[in-house]
Amino acid sequence: MRVFNFSAGPAMLPQEVLEQAASEMLDYHGTGESVMEMSHRSPEFKAIIEQTEQDFRDLLDVPDNYRVLFMQGGGTQQFACVPLNLMKNHVADYILTGNWSKKAAAEAEKYGKVNIIASSADRNFTYIPDCSDLPVDDDADYVYICENNTIYGTKYHTLPDTKGKPLVADVSSCFMSEKHDVRKYGVLWGGVQKNVGPAGLAIVTIRSDLIREDLDPKVPTIMNYHTTAEKNSLYNTPPCYTIYMCGLVFQWLKRMGGLDEMHRRNEAKAKLLYDYLDQSRIFHPTAEKDSRSLMNVTFVTDSKEMDAKFVKEAADEGMINLKGHRSVGGVRASIYNAMPEEGVRKLVEFMDRFEKANR
């Protein structure tokens, strides 16, 4: 029996995508090979990576003056790639809204001056700060945000006014949960392991004029956006199977009606959960109302013991990975694209039963 998996990432994938992958495992489209076994220089794989990029572009309406790069290493790699590729003046502005923006800023400090121009650390990252009039540094090469904060359950509902500087956003935990307006970003990158595919890939969408040839020669080749772009993400062997899996998810997203439709569904799922939380007497949502994430819904009970009891009993009913991140505790329900509304309804029903039994 399949469970409802509320993991923050790696996370649930659409069942029909997994079924398709299983059915093609030994023989992809009559080639007699698994996609895992294909040479990355073969016409078959070339067709896969090109179709995957095209479907991604279609879904997000990526403008022609943006490149789409498939890179290994996930977030930790991009935390270094961003300053190594974009810092020209060696100054960048970061907004802190949780662990991942903090880690990104710390990595960037290795390579230049980092200004923290806004932060929600004062109230334990439970909100997104006002970014309408930021002290953007004249020399800043970019302004960096983590758009959805997996751990704290918050999301930017309005993008910062960067005063003309390129906006760089880590969208890992809201990646393709809605139709990001790519034109508003200089770089929009996401690790795929939350909402798009299996772990081991980041997709970097970057405005072409930000791709520089004149990098410090000490930048490792694998982190060089220009080399990656020039070779269409095939400078070295890419994680072929992971790219294929993302491609299957993109095709599924198209069949589901595209990203506006996914956004509608995600709003409906999140509303079910937040509406329940807002009237509950034992569960308390932790993110401030106007900063709530549609993807990661965080809440606590009045005690750690009750949190743990809830997480355990939910798991016994086939709803797993509801424990909050080790750095904050409590409960977290991650309800990405692949989580059906049925899973959220089942969770809310269980919360209601749990509340009646435990209040």
Place this chain on the structure above:
Amino acid sequence: MRVFNFSAGPAMLPQEVLEQAASEMLDYHGTGESVMEMSHRSPEFKAIIEQTEQDFRDLLDVPDNYRVLFMQGGGTQQFACVPLNLMKNHVADYILTGNWSKKAAAEAEKYGKVNIIASSADRNFTYIPDCSDLPVDDDADYVYICENNTIYGTKYHTLPDTKGKPLVADVSSCFMSEKHDVRKYGVLWGGVQKNVGPAGLAIVTIRSDLIREDLDPKVPTIMNYHTTAEKNSLYNTPPCYTIYMCGLVFQWLKRMGGLDEMHRRNEAKAKLLYDYLDQSRIFHPTAEKDSRSLMNVTFVTDSKEMDAKFVKEAADEGMINLKGHRSVGGVRASIYNAMPEEGVRKLVEFMDRFEKANR
């Protein structure tokens, strides 16, 4: 129908491993999840990564004073990781035996002085140079080799005398084709996409005393061996599914009788092909006899047209990816662990028929 896939990498995987992966795709061991969907912090995935490391250690008899690191990025990443982590004096000695050692040396030059202490460039990398008395630099932090040269079909049959310096070897294309004597290496690393699993992972086996804490702070965190070791390869989200696939291959290797038995089989397969080549009048092996690879068998006919005809007709008979690397041309049969003897026999039979029809 499954084909015999002679690709140099990504390459053939054992059919029963693919069957197992397909059967577990929607529900791994009754968890109700795919391994792709598992949190990398879950007990289920922890058990997978720990078992994978243990099986790897068992197969290679890895001594206790070596760490095994699972890292993303493959060879291109390791070309930078090696100098960034091991250069203390900022001097290293490289031996050039083909494209991959050249690329590794070029990347290392970004970070220090690189001495080329031996090379087989003079005869187009068709042999392994004598490494019994090398001009090893007193200040060299390590001596670097690419042990099996996928493109040129050569392999070191005797490891270099490094005069006490740590030997660093890229074993990607002979990884686990035999029982490497780990004690002879400071670092033995391989990208898994040739002989071990799907693309997107490198396994680094490193003597613990070579893991340094005092790295240049500019080393990207994702490239830091110390951080990776300290966090047991879970500092960030690893490519979980790729690790799981490698684990299935390791279990298959154990069932097959381990690496000494694989070595015996690989020698038998290579002998079939080389014996045929040595008596053929139209096919000419390109690597010198005492430097031949067991994994990548390279040969040419008397013309590019005949090479292409051979590759095409073999593909029509279900033997694919026999074309030589784009940088050298000709024909290359990669016969990794997963290639059954039946595939090599079928290839030799076809070569014999082709020779009779075309000489």
